[in-house]
Amino acid sequence: MDSSSTRRQNTRRRLFDAAVTLIAEQGFSSTTVDEIAERAGVAKGTVYYNFASKTVLFEELLRHGMELLTDSLRRAAEESAERGGTRVDALDAMVRAGLDFISRSPALTQLYVAELWRTNRAWQPTLTRVRQSAIAVIESVLREAVAAGELSPEIDVPLTASALFGMVLVAALDWQSFQPDRSVDEVHAALSRLLQGRVSGGIR
Structure with a gap:
């Protein structure tokens, strides 16, 4: 696995961790992409680079x-x-x-x-x-x-x-x-x- 693939997997894992925590705390509808990005420590655009939508x-x-x-x-x-x-x-x-x-x-x-x-x-x-x-x-x-x-x-x-x-x-x-x-x-x-x-x- 090359370094770019490893980085992408790590980023997706951070987004998953952030999303599951936030959604468990406040529900899917109340959780925003901005909040997921902030919790994961990435830019909002990184979320959309990895996933088409919330x-x-x-x-x-x-x-x-x-x-x-x-x-x-x-x-x-x-x-x-x-x-x-x-x-x-x-x-x-x-x-x-x-x-x-x-x-x-x-x-x-x-x-x-x-x-x-x-x-x-x-x-x-x-x-x-x-x-x-x-x-x-x-x-x-x-x-x-x-x-x-x-x-x-x-x-x-x-x-x-x-x-x-x-x-x-x-x-x-x-x-x-x-x-x-x-x-x-x-x-x-x-x-x-x-x-x-x-x-x-x-x-x-």
Whole structure:
């Protein structure tokens, strides 16, 4: 990667960080490009050089963030498999990876959850696609677990994958907002017990 590409990536990252913080604080409509530029420490023209509009910036922010989350889930499953774990162990590792990601990016996750249900937004199709990409990673592990006899063949894979994804998002946001004194280990342990009891159903 050449230096100009590295600079552009760094600039986009600063703009993403500035935008997610401001929008989480005051909402999308109330946040201006001038404010994003000022918070990022760049000229206003730099924002438009990298993004056609504030809407495009926000859409790219949400897409990029959720792709990072998906990569974290996929990597957790792969590393669990490399250690010789079962597919249920891989699901548990994905739960932990999701919690770790959200603990590092709570504002981004909060924005994603809030915007996912607003179907009149310009970026809603993008959010739907990145959501499905994340859920597809979970579905893949669930199908492997069913095929290996680790989970019951009666499991509704698509719905279970969506439920697991939603469980991690909502539990993590609840933890960050209302139970911040808890450690990530405590939250993971609680969700792990739920996963083992409800999804694996004692089949392991």
